[in-house]
Amino acid sequence: MCxxxxxxxxxxxxxxxxxxxxxxxxxxxxxFVNEGEPSTLDPQQTxxxxxxxxxxFLYEGLVVRHPETLAPLPxxxxxxxxxxxxxxxxxxxxxxxxxxDGTPVEAEDFVFAWxxxxxPATAAPYAGFLDAVRALHARDARTLVVELxxxxxxxxxxxxxxxxxxxPRAQLAAxxxxxxxxxxxxxxxxxxxxxxxxxxxxxxxxxDRLVFERNEHYWDAAQVALPRVEALTVEHVGTMxxxxxxxxxxxxxxxxxxxxxxLLARPDFRPGAQLGTxxxxxxxTRPPLDDARVRRALSLCIDRRALVARVTxxxxxxxxxxxxxxxxxxxxxxAAHGADFAADAAAARALLAEAGYGPGVRALPPIELHFNxxxxxxxxxxxxxxxxxxxxxxxxxxxxREWKTFLDAQKRLDYDVSRSSWVADHPDAxxxxxxxxxxxxxxxTGWADAQYDALLDQAExxxxxxxxxxxxxxxxxxxxxxxxxxxxxxxTKNLVxxxxxxxxxxxxxxxxxxxxxxxxxxxxxxxxxxxxx
Amino acid sequence: MTRFVLRRLAxxxxxxxxxxxxxxxxxxxxxxxxxxxxRALTPxxxxxxxxxxxxxxxLWKQYLxxxxxxxxxERAPAFLGGDGARPWGGVLAGDLGPSFQYRDLSVNDILAxxxxxxxxxxxxxxxxxxxxxxxxxxxxxxxxxxxxDLALRLAATAGSALPNFVLAGLGxxxxxxxxxxxxxxxxGGARELxxxxxxxxxxxxxxxxxxxxxxxLETLQRDFVRTARAxxxxxxxxxxxxxxxxxxxxxxxxxxxxxxGILTGSLVVERLFAxxxxxxxxxxGALNRDYTLAMGVTLVYTLxxxxxxxxxxxxxxxxxxxxxxxxx
Numbered sequence: 001m002c003x004x005x006x007x008x009x010x011x012x013x014x015x016x017x018x019x020x021x022x023x024x025x026x027x028x029x030x031x032f033v034n035e036g037e038p039s040t041l042d043p044q045q046t047x048x049x050x051x052x053x054x055x056x057f058l059y060e061g062l063v064v065r066h067p068e069t070l071a072p073l074p075x076x077x078x079x080x081x082x083x084x085x086x087x088x089x090x091x092x093x094x095x096x097x098x099x100x101d102g103t104p105v106e107a108e109d110f111v112f113a114w115x116x117x118x119x120p121a122t123a124a125p126y127a128g129f130l131d132a133v134r135a136l137h138a139r140d141a142r143t144l145v146v147e148l149x150x151x152x153x154x155x156x157x158x159x160x161x162x163x164x165x166x167x168p169r170a171q172l173a174a175x176x177x178x179x180x181x182x183x184x185x186x187x188x189x190x191x192x193x194x195x196x197x198x199x200x201x202x203x204x205x206x207x208d209r210l211v212f213e214r215n216e217h218y219w220d221a222a223q224v225a226l227p228r229v230e231a232l233t234v235e236h237v238g239t240m241x242x243x244x245x246x247x248x249x250x251x252x253x254x255x256x257x258x259x260x261x262x263l264l265a266r267p268d269f270r271p272g273a274q275l276g277t278x279x280x281x282x283x284x285t286r287p288p289l290d291d292a293r294v295r296r297a298l299s300l301c302i303d304r305r306a307l308v309a310r311v312t313x314x315x316x317x318x319x320x321x322x323x324x325x326x327x328x329x330x331x332x333x334x335a336a337h338g339a340d341f342a343a344d345a346a347a348a349r350a351l352l353a354e355a356g357y358g359p360g361v362r363a364l365p366p367i368e369l370h371f372n373x374x375x376x377x378x379x380x381x382x383x384x385x386x387x388x389x390x391x392x393x394x395x396x397x398x399x400x401r402e403w404k405t406f407l408d409a410q411k412r413l414d415y416d417v418s419r420s421s422w423v424a425d426h427p428d429a430x431x432x433x434x435x436x437x438x439x440x441x442x443x444x445t446g447w448a449d450a451q452y453d454a455l456l457d458q459a460e461x462x463x464x465x466x467x468x469x470x471x472x473x474x475x476x477x478x479x480x481x482x483x484x485x486x487x488x489x490x491x492t493k494n495l496v497x498x499x500x501x502x503x504x505x506x507x508x509x510x511x512x513x514x515x516x517x518x519x520x521x522x523x524x525x526x527x528x529x530x531x532x533x
Numbered sequence: 534m535t536r537f538v539l540r541r542l543a544x545x546x547x548x549x550x551x552x553x554x555x556x557x558x559x560x561x562x563x564x565x566x567x568x569x570x571x572r573a574l575t576p577x578x579x580x581x582x583x584x585x586x587x588x589x590x591x592l593w594k595q596y597l598x599x600x601x602x603x604x605x606x607e608r609a610p611a612f613l614g615g616d617g618a619r620p621w622g623g624v625l626a627g628d629l630g631p632s633f634q635y636r637d638l639s640v641n642d643i644l645a646x647x648x649x650x651x652x653x654x655x656x657x658x659x660x661x662x663x664x665x666x667x668x669x670x671x672x673x674x675x676x677x678x679x680x681x682d683l684a685l686r687l688a689a690t691a692g693s694a695l696p697n698f699v700l701a702g703l704g705x706x707x708x709x710x711x712x713x714x715x716x717x718x719x720x721g722g723a724r725e726l727x728x729x730x731x732x733x734x735x736x737x738x739x740x741x742x743x744x745x746x747x748x749x750l751e752t753l754q755r756d757f758v759r760t761a762r763a764x765x766x767x768x769x770x771x772x773x774x775x776x777x778x779x780x781x782x783x784x785x786x787x788x789x790x791x792x793x794g795i796l797t798g799s800l801v802v803e804r805l806f807a808x809x810x811x812x813x814x815x816x817x818g819a820l821n822r823d824y825t826l827a828m829g830v831t832l833v834y835t836l837x838x839x840x841x842x843x844x845x846x847x848x849x850x851x852x853x854x855x856x857x858x859x860x861x
Contacts, residue, residue: 040636047572123581125574181608181619188637206638206646208720208809234718234807235817242717243807246709404565404822411569421571441573 028211028230030500030516032251033240037207037233041188043162044117047125047425052162054231056512057199057212059165062091062110062144063156067515068504070328070427072156076105076166076196076219077144086151086463091159093142098217099168100193100200107138112169126163126425132460150461154428161426168194198224198514207233212513225502225517241495250497253509257375260314260493268498271315271491272505273326276423277432278316280369280384280485283413285446288364292481293355298417299485301348301391302384303341308488311379316488321479323429323471324489326507330429330468333475335486345391352392359393366395367416372406377419380487410444418444423490427507429471430459436478447483534850538843545839552835553624556828557596560819567633567822586633599828601625629829634821640829643814648833650720651803651810654733655795657726661734662741662791667784669738670745674780675772677750685742692739697798701732701805718807729806733799737791744787748780755779782853789845793838 038051043059046052062080063072077091097105114136117124132155135147148155158164171194172187179186186192190201198220199212210231214224232249234240241255255263263269280299288294304318317325320335338344349358357364369385371377378400385396396417401409410418422442424431434440434456438448452474459470478484492509502515568574568582583589587598587606598605601623609615622628629640673685708728709717719725752758753776761771800812811830818827 037635039634042636045636047570120577120581123574123578123585125572125578127578128575185631185637185639185642206635206643206809207813208807232719232807233809235813236804236807239718239805239807242705242709243719246713246717248716248719402820404569404820405563406565407569407571408565411573441575444573 028228029226031230031249033234033243033249034231035254043165044122044124055162058195058197059162060197061165062159064512065160067502067512068506070506072160087148089146091144094219096219100195100215100217102217105166105196106141107144109166109169110144111136111138113167129158129163151463153463153467154426157426166196224514244495252495254493269495274490274492274509275324275326275507276490277322277324278421278487281418281420281445282483283416283446284483285413289416291355293351295482297348297351299482300344301387302485303387307383311376311383315491319486319489322486323432323475327429328427333472335479364394368399369396369417370399370415371419372403373400413446433474445483452477541843549835553832556831557599560824560827565822599623630825632823632826634823640825644833647809647811647814651799651812654729654799654810657730658734658795659792661730662737666738666741667745670742671749673746674749689739689742693736697732698801704728704732720808729802729808733795733802741784744783748783752776752780785849789842792841
């Protein structure tokens with residue numbers, strides 16, 4: 001009866017008048033799943049992935065990244081030159097560069113934004129991007145001069161990051177005058193958000209969607225093919241996939257991981273290498289993990305090939321070193337490991353024996369393996385703990401924690417082994433290696449090595465091949481001391497409508513929307529699968 | 534009656550204060566802070582953010598500022614040492630504070646956008662519960678002992694036993710994929726409302742059906758029904774005029790808990806169908822340590838559920854003359 005009524009209700013619905021809200025009359029040319037609700041649209045106040053996707057619609061830095069190779073292309077700057085010592089950068093802004101209200105983008109807007117980024121009161125997570133900047137000034141309205149204290153190999157890469165985008169200083173001053181202390185909250189509303197990117201925000205519904213339309217004042221507006229794009233806020237991974245499969249979204253960057261093997265058979269799922277590593281942190285302040293040999297043994301005794309083949313299953317690459325093989329200009333550091341897991345386990349037992357642990361000598365005390373309640377973390381932990389138990393006789397108690405509690409324990413070094421990951425912000429190995437500096441807030445292992453820090457310091461002053469070599473030496477030290485056990489390199493998880501051109505898998509999983517266009521005429525609202533009636 | 538309402542309202546205020554106080558201190562007792570992330574902030578940056586949200590104040594001061602009605606920062610009224618630019622603030626002044634997670638938004642903004650959506654979804658779900666449950670229950674009661682009765686009882690048991698995420702999965706599979714009639718998620722159009730309202734409402738429909746059936750069965754055995762039958766009243770009139778009003782009393786008293794259950798139960802449905810209602814903020818607020826958002830949603834839910842309870846009591850008193858007499 002209930003079911004019959006439900007069916008009748010469902011079937012009869014098409015007879016009822018549409019309740020479509022009047023405000024949403026236009027239909028989007030492209031819709032994508034943006035996962036969580038953005039915490040802010042202030043490019044200087046966030047380091048999140050969903051926020052980054054949105055900010056690439058709204059803002060443009062001095063350069064943009066090529067959608068496939070990530071090489072810097074002209075953005076807000078038309079051209080640039082650097083002095084022979086690499087210390088002075090001069091950027092010529094686009095002559096046609098305009099804010100979305102039609103006023104010109106000026107060099108002073110960059111000066112204003114970068115000063116705000118460095119101001120401690122802004123509390124910007126990426127304030128450190130400008131650490132090497134000594135002076136900054138606008139030579140004229142369209143010329144920005146940046147003087148560095150030391151050459152920064154990847155300075156141009158940084159300039160592509162949303163945190164270094166310009167801000168409309170005059171419009172913000174007017175907003176502050178009008179709104180007073182609440183100006184930051186007013187700024188995120190479509191009517192107040194003046195931007196210089198390829199799109200502007202026309203509507204924002206909390207935890208529902210953000211709607212973008214082509215910014216007609218954008219200097220390269222002729223290149224922007226999709227007039228209207230919607231970003232959906234969706235929290236459930238199953239829902240993300242459902243929306244994609246029923247054609248209500250043309251792109252999703254996430255889905256239930258269990259389905260990866262099935263999805264790999266589809267033409268629209270082509271995972272690519274990503275500049276990010278899944279790893280375990282070891283607490284180097286607690287015995288027995290204060291002994292590098294024990295840490296190395298535990299790291300060796302992880303069947304990484306089995307992890308990627310049986311748990312993650314989306315084409316991830318097992319990794320024994322920290323920086324993934326897709327870091328540009330950087331050859332992966334070889335970390336000693338055997339041809340198969342049995343050989344690694346034997347080597348691990350030898351290391352433990354050297355450290356004074358083993359059958360008949362001294363048993364390893366039980367340890368705690370922490371992970372957060374998410375995705376396949378539990379499966380990974382079970383496989384790894386099982387390997388340690390069978391091969392080394394080590395009891396690892398699994399501790400499954402909610403994200404913030406988990407992070408808090410990691411921060412306070414209240415763990416033995418803790419699941420971790422790191423994804424680079426810019427395509428350079430140093431972005432990954434620098435987190436293990438002794439004083440860094442992201443170290444969280446208790447490991448401090450003066451020589452490691454010194455090698456990174458030297459690398460910061462060096463250039464080219466010499467710099468890459470210094471970074472590799474630093475990484476070799478990291479692997480030798482093993483405050484971490486690398487697990488595998490991340491892959492991108494994009495399901496994209498195959499008719500979309502200009503969208504490429506790349507090491508940063510960044511997809512600038514200005515390059516997107518439909519190869520064939522887009523049947524509105526339908527990707528693969530059947531079009532809902 | 535007035536005294537009854539006033540007493541209930543007074544209790545409501547006390548309840549709200551207890552809830553605000555408990556949620557304030559419980560949120561802060563939980564480990565992990567709103568600004569903790571995989572990418573840790575440098576100490577200087579973290580100090581800046583904490584200062585912006587006054588997390589550097591002593592806890593008692595944060596509590597008083599949250600409670601209100603006076604703003605306690607540099608714009609506080611002059612007698613509290615401020616410049617008086619913004620004298621009022623806190624819950625008592627109707628200000629639930631800025632969200633810690635959504636930096637562009639205040640908790641008031643978030644609730645203003647999300648609550649109407651949750652209420653609308655809840656209203657439709659309640660309608661489904663009644664529209665499906667009442668006729669099913671009456672039918673089962675009247676056809677007591679027949680196959681129809683058995684089938685309806687089985688359906689009702691299944692309906693109340695199935696968790697709504699299972700029902701949601703089945704619904705999405707059936708109407709989103711096998712027979713693609715309805716959107717699998719989203720909010721805005723009428724079609725998008727169908728699946729979530731059904732998924733949310735049907736378990737309650739099952740409960741309503743069982744209550745109605747029992748009510749009808751019991752009432753049918755009452756003396757006044759036999760008398761009415763003996764007087765030759767047509768069956769239809771007998772059922773509609775005499776049996777139903779009595780049989781439905783338990784259903785009405787169930788409406789309060791049902792509405793509360795639908796409101797608080799909507800969080801799963803909101804997540805699965807990507808509906809921008811308040812339910813997910815309830816969970817996310819706590820998970821993100823978004824203190825103000827979690828506290829604000831808790832407070833609003835408390836008030837809503839209490840108000841619903843009060844409304845049902847009033848409705849009940851209006852329908853049942855015996856209670857009306859007692860209330861005076």
